[in-house]
Amino acid sequence: MTRDERIQAVLDKFGKYVVQQARANLTRQRKNVTKDLYDSIEWTAVASKSGESFTAVLSMLEYGQFQDSGVKGKSSTYGSAQGSPFRFGTGTGKKGGLTEAMQKWVRARRFQFRQKNGKFMSYDSTAFLIARSVYQKGIPASFFYSRPFNLAFQKLPAELVEAYALTPDDFKEFLKKK
Numbered sequence: 001m002t003r004d005e006r007i008q009a010v011l012d013k014f015g016k017y018v019v020q021q022a023r024a025n026l027t028r029q030r031k032n033v034t035k036d037l038y039d040s041i042e043w044t045a046v047a048s049k050s051g052e053s054f055t056a057v058l059s060m061l062e063y064g065q066f067q068d069s070g071v072k073g074k075s076s077t078y079g080s081a082q083g084s085p086f087r088f089g090t091g092t093g094k095k096g097g098l099t100e101a102m103q104k105w106v107r108a109r110r111f112q113f114r115q116k117n118g119k120f121m122s123y124d125s126t127a128f129l130i131a132r133s134v135y136q137k138g139i140p141a142s143f144f145y146s147r148p149f150n151l152a153f154q155k156l157p158a159e160l161v162e163a164y165a166l167t168p169d170d171f172k173e174f175l176k177k178k
Contacts (some may be wrong), residue, residue: 008045011056014152015043018058020146026067029142033108037061041145058145070141073134081138087133098135102127 026032037060045056070081073087088098103155106112106127112120113129121129 007054010157011045011054012043014156015022015045015056015058017152018145018148019043021152022145025142025144025148029144031067031142031144033105036068037064037067040064058149060145064145066139067142068145071139073136073138075136076138081141086139088138099128099131102131102134 023038026038032038040059041064042059043057044053045113053092061095066086069084069086072081072087074087103124106123110137111126112123113126114120
């Protein structure tokens, strides 16, 4: 087996582990209602012919970053989302997008609040109340792919890391640029 083939094998094993663990974390944390995010997680790694570089891409739906890093709320925030670069209320998101997403989530889980008289609220009313709370308080970070990524990076063979002289943060930045 050539050096390039060994590097490719190590990268493929690394990616397979990260994808498998990220998917397992989504399921374990009950963030896998529609399986859209679960199915979108993919890994691609290709070493160059000369062995001087490689291209690695961990791809998923955009909202996977929000689930992983968390989102700060408009008025308060969960402690685990404090380091997040994302925040509700900046005006960059789609108007009413959170309520729309909550309506899908509420209907998929068949979840409804009760009124004081014991009757169930409509799905739309329940979704609005949840969306308002999420907007104000934020979304806690789940680290569903960051944690397995960091664990797998620590296990990468030392020669591979030394050959490319990367730190975990450099590697994450490299993946984000792609």
